Amino acid sequence: MIKFLIKGILRDKSRSLLPVIVVSLGVFLTVFMSGWMKGVFGDMIDMNANYSMGHxxxxxxxxxxxxxxxxxxxxxxxxxxxxxxxxxxxxxxxxxxxxxxxxxxxxxxxxxxxxxxxxxxxxxxxxxxxxxxxxxxxxxxxxxxxxxxxxxxxxxxxxxxxxxxxxxxxxxxxxxxxxxxxxxxxxxxxxxxxxxxxxxxxxxxxxxxxxxxxxxxxxxxxxxxxxxxxxxxxxxYDDELALAIREDFNNKYSDEADEFSPQMVRLRDEATLKQYLDMADNMSAMMVSIFVIAMSIVLWNTGLLGGLRRYTEYGVRLALGEEKGHIFRTIIYEAVIIGSIGSVVGSALGIGVSYYLQENGIDFSAMMENVTMMMPTVYRAKVTPELFYIGFIPGLLAMTLGNALAGYAIYKRKTAQLFKELEV
Structure with missing residues (x-):
């Protein structure tokens, strides 16, 4: 069956082209923005660590x-x-x-x-x-x-x-x-x-x-x-290990009654850097959530339009005795295949652009002449192992969810109405 569905997707461009483009675009933006934000926040954190805070x-x-x-x-x-x-x-x-x-x-x-x-x-x-x-x-x-x-x-x-x-x-x-x-x-x-x-x-x-x-x-x-x-x-930087070292050191050497006793702080203890670290940790999850919701809505509408175009096809298949559940499952299988194709294309584009910006960066020095914060002037993306799989989450999930919502209309088809449609 999978082979049959793949042939149908490849031969019927009107069924697959728009969803593949939408998924590829959404996955590309997810992968690229994830790599870009990790690079930007990572550069800012590394700069502050190197110049002032240490780990x-x-x-x-x-x-x-x-x-x-x-x-x-x-x-x-x-x-x-x-x-x-x-x-x-x-x-x-x-x-x-x-x-x-x-x-x-x-x-x-x-x-x-x-x-x-x-x-x-x-x-x-x-x-x-x-x-x-x-x-x-x-x-x-x-x-x-x-x-x-x-x-x-x-x-x-x-x-x-x-x-x-x-x-x-x-x-x-x-x-x-x-x-x-x-x-x-x-x-x-x-x-x-x-x-x-x-x-x-x-x-x-x-x-x-x-x-x-x-x-x-x-x-x-x-x-x-x-x-x-x-x-x-x-x-x-290992935040958990840094926390353990800080607690161990302060318990051994730091005395609250002695203002000249040594005190250890970690990178995350600096208020601004804590926000950057938290944002860097949560950015990928935020990007995935946003694009899953946005693409699900778009693909839902795309699925509904495709469903209207294939309304007669589903009717004929039902009239021939195919179960509603089987038709629904084939729609989900098609969504997984299309989502996989779009995810591969989008991930490849996103990783490629991220790698280019990792090597070359974008110079914002002209815009930061009067900035008093310790911030880099050249911002770069960062290619991490996470980028190779993060795009498949919104790509597969959104496509499957969108087609599932659109395909639910199959269960509302009634046999009496079906034969009336076929007579017409």
Missing amino acids: VKIMTRAYAENEEQIPNDLALLDVSSLTEKLNKEYPDLEWVRRIQFGGLLDVPDANGETRAQGPAAGRAVDLLSAGSKEAERLNIPKSIVKGRLPQKQGEVLISHEFAERFGVELGDDISILGSTMYGSMVVPTFQVCGTINFGMAMLDRGAIIMDITDAELAFDMCDAAGELLAYFKSGL
Whole structure:
């Protein structure tokens, strides 16, 4: 019977062409939107994890309460000892130190007098240690406009926008007017080895990147860090494992009565990121539900029109003694076959477009010049294993549901009315 139905579908284009097009379009939109939204939310989450949150992050309780102010006077102490313990207790995590700081970036003239000043938002990471992944994690090599990465202590990268505005050249000395973790004023001097442009207004305004050892010396933070970040060695964020690690760590090390005791938070604990993660988790289900409902309505109407066109055919089959249930089942079988064809075509198109956008992306930098949130400027789709089967859910379900609703009219046919129709 299946072979017979396939021949009928292939030979009678009026029966199958429109439903296949509708299913293919709906499946394509489902697959593409699922891949696109996963890519967009995934990029936003990864960017925030790489630049600020990590997969889990440790701060003192007092630092966490005032995190937006970057209170280095509340930084973690004895970081080396703590990191050694953490490496033993949580071997699945890679731990890195970060120091954030603010101040005035001072550009001297030939006589050493101040020529220009501007606000600086600095970040100190491990750039010089062998095997460090911090430069790649922050996408620094690809963001360098002029110059190179720091190769020795005393070298820094500054914002390309700042360098252009104040005429800072490679090799020039700049000073930072800031304060130590103990509140004393300091004016350390560094040499510019390169300029950098992340493509995000939030990071590019007065940005300065230096090695962690330079920050320790400049701000009197020996064996201290504002934040201790960790990333899963697999490279993928595991929310359940992160939750278990957070609870275990806080039970062991965190004391609510001691404001300087360490406290761990996970990526999902950040309010905005929690919303992104929840949306990313629910997006596929939302897309499938929307398109199942929409396509079911469209295919219901298509089935009704097809049913009207085949009204006489069903009447003849009933008159010949074919059971109503058998006719109804053949309609469902046809729907499954047409839904499968449309799902394969739509999935192939959706995965193809998603793969293209995964490799090339769409640049929205011109629209995000004044955005203050940490968001990528190039958005990409993401091809995941889920895309290879998610389209079959609305494709088969909607087609089957639509034809089932339309085919229900067969059971309303009465024998007396049937013969009256055939006589006509």
